Amino acid sequence: xxxxxxxxxxxxxxxxxxxxxxxxxxxxxxxxxxxxxxxxxxxxxxxxxxxxxxxxxxxxxxxxxxxxxxxxxxxxxxxxxxxxxxxxxxxxxxxxxxxxxxxxxxxxxxxxxxxxxxxxxxxxxxxxxxxxxxxxxxxxxxxxxxxxxxxxxxxxxxxxxxxxxxxxxxxxxxxxxxxxxxxxxxxxxxxxxxxxxxxxxxxxxxxxxxxxxxxxxxxxxxxxxxxxxxxxxxxxxxxxxxxxxxxxxxxxxxxxxxxxxxxxxxxxxxxxxxxxxxxxxxxxxxxxxxxxxxxxxxxxxxxxxxxxxxxxxxxxxxxxxxxxxxxxxxxxxxxxxxxxxxxxxxxxxxxxxxxxxxxxxxxxxxxxxxxxxxxxxxxx
Ligand SMILES: Nc1ncnc2c1ncn2[C@@H]1O[C@H](COP(=O)(O)OP(=O)(O)OP(=O)(O)O)[C@@H](O)[C@H]1O
Ligand SMILES: [Mg+2]
Numbered sequence: 001x002x003x004x005x006x007x008x009x010x011x012x013x014x015x016x017x018x019x020x021x022x023x024x025x026x027x028x029x030x031x032x033x034x035x036x037x038x039x040x041x042x043x044x045x046x047x048x049x050x051x052x053x054x055x056x057x058x059x060x061x062x063x064x065x066x067x068x069x070x071x072x073x074x075x076x077x078x079x080x081x082x083x084x085x086x087x088x089x090x091x092x093x094x095x096x097x098x099x100x101x102x103x104x105x106x107x108x109x110x111x112x113x114x115x116x117x118x119x120x121x122x123x124x125x126x127x128x129x130x131x132x133x134x135x136x137x138x139x140x141x142x143x144x145x146x147x148x149x150x151x152x153x154x155x156x157x158x159x160x161x162x163x164x165x166x167x168x169x170x171x172x173x174x175x176x177x178x179x180x181x182x183x184x185x186x187x188x189x190x191x192x193x194x195x196x197x198x199x200x201x202x203x204x205x206x207x208x209x210x211x212x213x214x215x216x217x218x219x220x221x222x223x224x225x226x227x228x229x230x231x232x233x234x235x236x237x238x239x240x241x242x243x244x245x246x247x248x249x250x251x252x253x254x255x256x257x258x259x260x261x262x263x264x265x266x267x268x269x270x271x272x273x274x275x276x277x278x279x280x281x282x283x284x285x286x287x288x289x290x291x292x293x294x295x296x297x298x299x300x301x302x303x304x305x306x307x308x309x310x311x312x313x314x315x316x317x318x319x320x321x322x323x324x325x326x327x328x329x330x331x332x333x334x335x336x337x338x339x340x341x342x343x344x345x346x347x348x349x350x351x352x353x354x355x356x357x358x359x360x361x362x363x364x365x366x367x368x369x370x371x372x373x374x375x376x377x378x379x380x
Pocket of ligand 1: 027033034035051092119120121122123125126127225227229230232244245246
């Protein structure tokens with residue numbers, strides 16, 4: 001549904017912003033939330049920008065729970081940033097409504113509630129859908145490492161689960177098996193090769209969850225969407241400024257965040273590239289991300305986390321591959337598709353990537369360990 005300008009102006013007037021609206025435009029690059037950028041002349045004369053987002057309630061069923069997490073996390077990071085006297089990393093702040101709520105609520109034409117939130121805009125920043133060079137990849141790893149480090153002592157009981165079983169890979173695997181059995185769209189037979197691939201690689205499903213369940217790795221505050229475009233970088237210097245898109249911040253393992261960061265930043269091709277020869281893990285970009293991440297987190301990681309970082313890249317790639325294939329088998333009900341078999345193409349892409357990752361695992365494990373040892377030694 002296209003929102004009229006007057007309607008969005010009406011909604012954003014609910015927020016506690018002491019200024020006059022000069023301009024508003026829609027930023028369309030978000031997949032999940034609809035994002036608007038607005039410019040205000042504040043009462044003290046300063047010109048300031050703000051971000052407004054309509055929450056996607058199909059994905060996030062409990063918007064207030066989600067906002068509670070974001071308010072707590074952003075307040076925690078802001079407190080630490082001030083304490084460290086850090087002026088390099090502007091903080092993301094939730095702007096409340098005039099009646100001190102985290103969300104503005106409006107009814108759509110069907111009488112359904114729509115939820116909007118406001119943030120300060122990270123000024124003079126840019127986000128990249130595709131990293132333009134290796135520095136962007138290094139800074140993405142560093143930004144997510146910094147984010148994890150800022151939250152290392154966050155009281156974990158103070159965090160809600162916004163999407164249940166988000167990285168429960170064994171559960172995703174068992175759901176996949178059930179759906180292949182049910183085969184509601186009569187598609188499973190045609191993807192027998194892909195199903196066999198999943199069965200052959202099923203041991204990847206429980207690697208990280210077993211480590212968690214056996215108490216070998218800690219539960220940490222994790223971002224759960226560690227994509228390159230969720231880091232705002234300085235337009236001029238290219239340094240990372242702020243991690244955004246905190247909707248999926250929950251409790252989990254550092255391994256999923258690291259693995260997914262590498263999967264998205266260091267894959268040579270788009271997720272729906274059809275030429276599988278172009279799909280592989282770029283080792284130079286893997287090294288850049290790892291260097292950035294470990295430069296922040298090396299001192300804080302436990303041995304079992306470090307030893308499983310390479311495998312984590314395979315686990316998350318396996319997980320996403322089965323999610324795409326599962327959605328194809330179920331008739332494309334979850335991921336937005338642009339053409340027939342789009343999800344199947346995406347699944348094949350992840351499976352090719354997984355095969356490539358497996359062939360490079362020994363190299364990556366050695367690289368991670370050396371880089372880790374070097375950083376720990378330098379810091380000690
Ligand atoms: N506080 C902010 N300051 C500056 N730009 C922002 C801010 N928040 C979001 N943006 C811009 O809007 C884009 C979309 O925001 P966000 O990632 O929160 O939405 P999303 O729909 O969840 O995105 P996606 O699903 O693609 O990750 C970002 O990539 C960034 O360019
Ligand atoms: Mg995003």
